[in-house]
């Protein structure tokens with residue numbers, strides 16, 4: 001522990017500032033400014049190096065948080081980066097995008113604001129890239145075994161990097177034209193600029209991982225052909241089926257799934273020509289759904305020049321403080337003000353969508369909403385409370401029901417569980433020997449940190465399957481979940 005009195009001397013939690021709203025709405029760059037190194041060290045010095053570091057159990061990756069807090073405080077950036085990479089392949093993604101369950105379980109959080117763990121993490125990895133400390137780690141010998149990873153989101157990439165470093169010859173297949181999964185085409189640039197993906201892919205390519213973008217398994221190559229070609233297959237295809245809202249008017253022009261909208265903007269941002277792009281420019285926008293995807297739509301709509309943005313959520317507004325029912329060290333559900341919420345628009349809770357209303361040419365003109373009431377534990381529209389909310393563009397950000405099934409069922413006969421996710425055993429293997437499932441495809445829509453943790457664990461299971469033994473880490477079981485009451 002660097003400074004035994006750090007948490008007494010520095011009681012305030014300081015995060016870097018967000019750029020002014022009026023400035024950041026004019027571009028697509030990340031919203032945070034860089035933190036001064038003196039302030040970062042003071043914040044890292046608040047870590048108490050607890051005898052039982054509860055931050056570890058909050059993190060599915062088991063990140064060695066007190067160690068790299070200490071190294072940051074001591075200005076040992078290179079070593080901090082090594083300790084960070086010991087448990088996390090991609091801290092530049094989690095350091096920007098993770099909701100940081102580690103901070104919810106930080107011991108300091110019992111009676112003070114928790115350590116700024118996520119900020120320390122992103123500062124370590126940014127400095128590591130800037131200083132050239134992130135170098136390729138190619139394997140010392142090749143095993144001669146081949147692995148196909150299908151899907152290039154954080155789960156697939158983590159599995160691929162671990163397996164390549166273990167000496168296997170790994171090819172990552174991705175149906176989109178660029179590698180990255182939701183990091184590439186879901187998450188907007190203002191949350192994470194795509195150069196973060198490029199610099200990590202450069203390292204992985206130099207290590208020997210092969211990337212095959214623009215190839216859809218199940219259509220361009222049949223799943224069973226792929227299985228026959230490779231010694232093992234990792235299915236990392238995500239949970240991409242969006243939840244729909246089958247109310248009257250759903251088929252009107254102007255009502256879209258959030259992902260159709262976000263993917264197009266990410267492609268346009270990458271310089272691609274997008275014909276008939278769905279745009280919020282000059283429109284009244286209604287975003288249905290209060291999660292990450294909804295917030296990403298809000299930020300995107302404001303940058304495109306929306307006239308107004310209203311976010312409707314069916315549930316009630318969460319409390320601003322940790323509720324008694326979700327005590328430390330649980331990750332509580334609290335009212336979040338993401339950068340996108342700060343940029344404008346209105347958030348309405350307990351709003352049930354009843355119908356989409358059309359104008360004379362068949363486009364959406366308004367959403368009819370009612371207050372939500374709870375009947376027998378079910379959320380239903382309360383009669384007599386209906387009103388119209390003007391809308392030229394409606395974005396459905398209502399979550400995802402699970403992975404796409406058809407080709408996997410037809411070609412590999414893989415079973416799905418009661419929640420619609422791909423079934424796997426305690427070692428991530430499906431009923432088809434040598435075929436493994438990782439990330440959202442097996443867990444359901446989750447978080448990047450869980451996807452990376454699962455990718456690492458799946459690589460360990462695949463290595464053991466191919467070699468009979470493994471030294472790769474196995475950080476999470478498929479059944480592990482955040483702690484809850």
Ligand SMILES: Cc1cc2nc3c(=O)[nH]c(=O)nc-3n(C[C@H](O)[C@H](O)[C@H](O)COP(=O)(O)OP(=O)(O)OC[C@H]3O[C@@H](n4cnc5c(N)ncnc54)[C@H](O)[C@@H]3O)c2cc1C
Nearest residue numbers: 151153154155175181182217237238439440446447448451
């Ligand atoms: C809009 C949005 C914002 C989010 N923001 C956050 C956030 O801020 N923080 C956070 O922690 N989590 C966030 N999440 C959740 C997070 O992105 C996911 O949990 C994570 O990306 C899952 O990783 P994955 O590798 O399992 O799958 P994905 O990232 O979904 O990647 C799966 C990939 O497989 C490809 N694929 C599918 N089928 C095939 C096939 N047959 N052949 C070839 N390729 C195929 C897909 O094209 C896709 O690229 C967000 C999710 C969304 C939708």
Ligand code: SF4
Nearest residue numbers: 047048050055106107
């Ligand atoms: S729980 Fe908080 S204070 Fe304790 S070691 Fe982890 S980060 Fe440091």
